Amino acid sequence: MASASGVFLAFLSLALFTSVLAATENLEPSALPTLPPANPDISKDPCAFSDIDKLMYRLENTSLSYNTSLLVETCDDICRLLYGVGNPDILGIGAMVSYALQGIVAMTFGPCLLIIYMFWGETRHGLFKLLLRLTIPTHRANAFTAVCVLISLAIRLFGKAPAFERRFCGTFAVYQLFVSGVGIAFYFFFHRFKDRVQSILFIALFGASVISCLAGFGVQMLHIPGAMNVLAGRTEGGAEFFSSPPQKIFTDCHEMKGFPWAHPGEDNFASGEVTGLCVGSIVLLLGFVVLFIWKQKRLDQANKHASTSSRFSRFNLARTALLILPFLITASTGSALVRMFMAMQKIRQDIQKYGKDEYKDNEWGFGQVMAVIVWVQYVGDLVTILIAAFTNDDEEKTSQGEREDVAPAANINQPRREASQATSSSPVPDQTGNMDSVEQQSNQSSAVEMPTMLARQRSTWTRNGAGTYLPA
Structure with a gap:
């Protein structure tokens, strides 16, 4: 009995084994989510990803085979690889100093110069x-x-840049767009283009700057179609992206490691900052329109023949607005630049916080030094202009002093002429006075045009017996 049951069990086991083999003959290997091997041909370490391209390639092509949560939990460097640890060429300490100098000089020779022009442009013409x-x-x-x-920013954006770097580039593009726009607007307002070649070069340079800013801003904000899509090398967008492995891994980094939330369409500014930028831009535009019209119309010159009461009663409000407007333009522009620069600084602080020992953007290297040395040429140009201006002022003062020293010599012979007129009795006083007046004008004109002739001895006409210059 026992042997019969044993034979039956053996036969049943063999039948089950045969059926299992037949059922699994055409099946794929197990689809249980596992860690993605970094490079199975070289290393067996599933976390040894050398760059973000390899990680995204694995996630995109074999997305159903890997557990992204397990990957984030096991591999400590995955989140730092996705978010980035900095880029000294764009976010370095020397580059930040250069960006700060850009904002300072743009404000100084833009809105602040407008204030000087409005209040002291006419009285201090030399300084202006x-x-x-x-x-x-x-x-x-x-x-x-x-x-x-x-x-360099555009080249970096069209690659697979990390999340922090993309966020910085979006803010930085708006910052450069604002700086370039302020520069070209104020240059057009204050300068008249006399040299056509110089004007074309200047417009081309600023045009390239503005186009570059718009391109960088468009790549960041339009996302092509999203910042993380570009990061993952994807071209399709939509709700399905949020369930894809690239977005899952960012979600896991946020929930498990405490990294900032990153998703397609993320704003680079808070709503208040965006409102401030829009209001500042509108005020800046309206201010330039009003000031340009005022400069062309010249309200004071157009109404110089009107009475004082009517003039001020009619244009007092307009003049008050024109005096307040430069301060509004300066405040809005300065606030926008400061907000954007502080936003870039905040991103650098986040990179330093999460990058830890791998963060190198605060170290001074060749690129950081060169970013600051670019401004040495600018300082040299300023020094050259200042030296030339002071030299010309000294020459003008010297020539003016020489003219003042020569001018009194024109009246040396005037007392002699007055004495001769007092001692002589002329029957034709009008004619004598006219001739003396002509002689005086001739001497004065020759004293102004040819100062060297003043040293010569003056020749006088002899009078006849009747006391006149006419023939006897």
């Missing part, structure tokens, strides 16, 4: 003229810096 000469190298240096750094 000197400041206008300084604006040319200032805006040129700003445009040159913007174009150079935005070229």
